Amino acid sequence: MTDFASLLVPDRGQPGHVIHVVRADGFDDWLSAQPERVRAGVAAAQFKAKPGEFALIPGNKADEWSSVLGVGDAQGPWDLAAAAAKLPEGYFRLTDGQPGPGALGWLLAQHRFDRYKKGDPLGQRVLLTNDPARIDETIALARAVALVRDLVDTPANDMGPAELQGAIEDVANRHGASTKTTRGDGLEQGFPMVAAVGRAAVPARAPRLVELEWGDASHPRIAIVGKGVCFDSGGLDIKPGSGMRLMKKDMGGAAHALALADLIMASKLPVRLHMLIPAVENAIAGDAMRPGDILPSRKGLTVEIANTDAEGRLILGDALTLASEGKPEIIIDFATLTGAARVALGPDLPALMANDEALASDLLASGEEAGDPLWRLPLWPGYRDMLKSDVADLNNAPDGGFAGTITAGLFLEKFIAEDQRWAHLDTFAWNPAAKPGRPKGGEALGLRAVWAMLRKRYGTS
Structure with missing residues (x-):
């Protein structure tokens, strides 16, 4: 993984090139205060301080050049990403020395998924x-986002249920957490x-x-659940080839849950953490589940299978039941659950559903901040x-396609204990x-x- 710690360091007066960060509404005032040399360089580059616009400014000597970067009206995590991607290697400082949230984008713009294709070495x-007080937090966030990206970008031939289990155990070992894996007869009986x-x-x-457990038993208990469908063919209700093309990312919820657990443990958040990831591949074989089958569940509810491609909610149902049994203060689950969420909200906005108003409000406010x-x-x-079925307690895929995200x-919710606070994120x-700072491919959205x-x-x- 990218060595983020080497890319954000305290300013102790080291030689470095200056980056002028300019907002469009302050561009004229900034430009009028610059020396003629800078004004001439800006004019030659036709720089107007549009968000993401970037230009180099020559100095009096060859090694005294600086740069100017246009950013939006509000400070955001991606403000500096365009500069980080375009600048040559070296040391840089902002005119006020305060990168703020933009430091995250600076780091992530330099992250590459290069497991299968080695590009030219990138200068730092x-x-x-x-x-400096914000350095560790920013680096931890960058590592968590990069973990999601790397897990999601890894193809299913190298990221099946066993490999996902291995990734969980690697994170647990780093923080002294315990893990438990249930499979075989124990899975059939406990998580049907x-x-x-x-x-x-x-x-x-x-x-x-x-399952992963970590933390002091005296601290508030929280549960994090992630959908771990390592590849989704759709089962017997098989997807078309175009629909399967990105189904390596159907374990994206698990990647989010694991990255969040890593953040919680690395930061020593005073909670008792219980993370649960059901890891499966939805494949096709003679014993695959069929439309019309009726499945038992850990909760005791029976579920009629109307569509084998609505499998994520099934594995989450059993995991959420177990999470509820621990009586945590809150449960949060992440899942790449429905195409309907993407139709409604597009790729950038995870759909949030929650059964507790305060929890929902806190999540929305925190997301904005x-x-x-x-x-x-x-x-x-x-x-x-x-969700009604004529022959079972629930139907896993209502007819008609209306409100697909909400019905999911x-x-x-049927598998959440009464009076249990819970939030569900349907993320792409x-x-x-x-x-800038966000390459095509796996991404942490909602983390x-x-x-x-x-x-x-x-x-x-």
């Missing part, structure tokens, strides 16, 4: 800051929906439920009838097009919002 662009979804991939890619916005959809009780949330976990909420709610030890 090191940002000097006179706010997880077993049913994954049974067509046995034995090579057998399903499992992986972190530059990681969420958009709330209702757990509309009027749509619960859509209502399905999950993917950038369909590159932006920083939840982390900011947890930090405000529980503080640090």
Whole structure:
């Protein structure tokens, strides 16, 4: 993984090139205060301080050049990403020495997923800051986002249920956490929906439920759940080839959950953490679950399978049941759950559903503050009838396609204990097009919002 710690360091007066950060509404005032040499360089570059616009400014000597970067009206995490991607290697400082949230984008603009394709070596662009107290937090956030990206970008042939379990165990070992993996007969008996979804991939890619526990038992207990479908063919309701193309990312919820757990443990947040990841491949074989099958669940509810491609909610149902049994203060789950969420909100906005108003409000506010916005959809009780089945307690995929994201949330709610506070994030976990600091591919969407909420709610030890 990228060595982020070497890219953001305290400013101790080291030689470095200056970056002028300019907002469009202050451009004229800034330009009029510059010497003629700078004004001439800006004019030659046709720089107007549009967000992301960047230009080099020559100095009196060859090594005295500086640069100017246009940013938006509000400070955000991606303000400095365009500069970090375009500057040559070296040391740099802002005129005020305060990168603020933009330091995150500076770091992530230099992250590359190079496991399978080695590009030209990238020179390091090191940002000097006179706010050293924020360095560790920013580096930890960058590492968490990079972990999500790397896990999601890894193809399914190298990221099956066993490899996902290995990634969880690696993070646990780093922080002294304990793990427990349930598979085989124990999975069939304790988590029958997880077993049913994954049974067509046995034995090579057998399903499992992986748990991680960490923290002082006297601290508030929280549960984080992530959907770990390592590849989704759609099952017997098979997806078209175009629909399967990105299904390596269907474990994006698990990647978010693991990255959040890593942040919690690295920061020693005073909580008792319980992370649960059901890891499966939704494959096709003679014993694959069929449309019309009726599955038992850990909760005791029976579920009629109307569509085998609505498998994520099944494995989450069993995991959420177990999470509720521990009676945590809050449960948060991440899942790449519905195409309907993307139709409604596009790729950038995770859909948020919650059964607790204070929790929902805190998550929305934290997302805005972190530059990681969420958009709330209702757990509309009027749509619960859509989940009815003539032969079972629930139907996993209502007919008609109406309110697909909401009905999926209502399905999950059936597996949450009464009076249990819970929030569900339906995230895309993917950038369909590159932006400064955000390459095309796997992406953490909603991770920083939840982390900011947890930090405000529980503080640090």
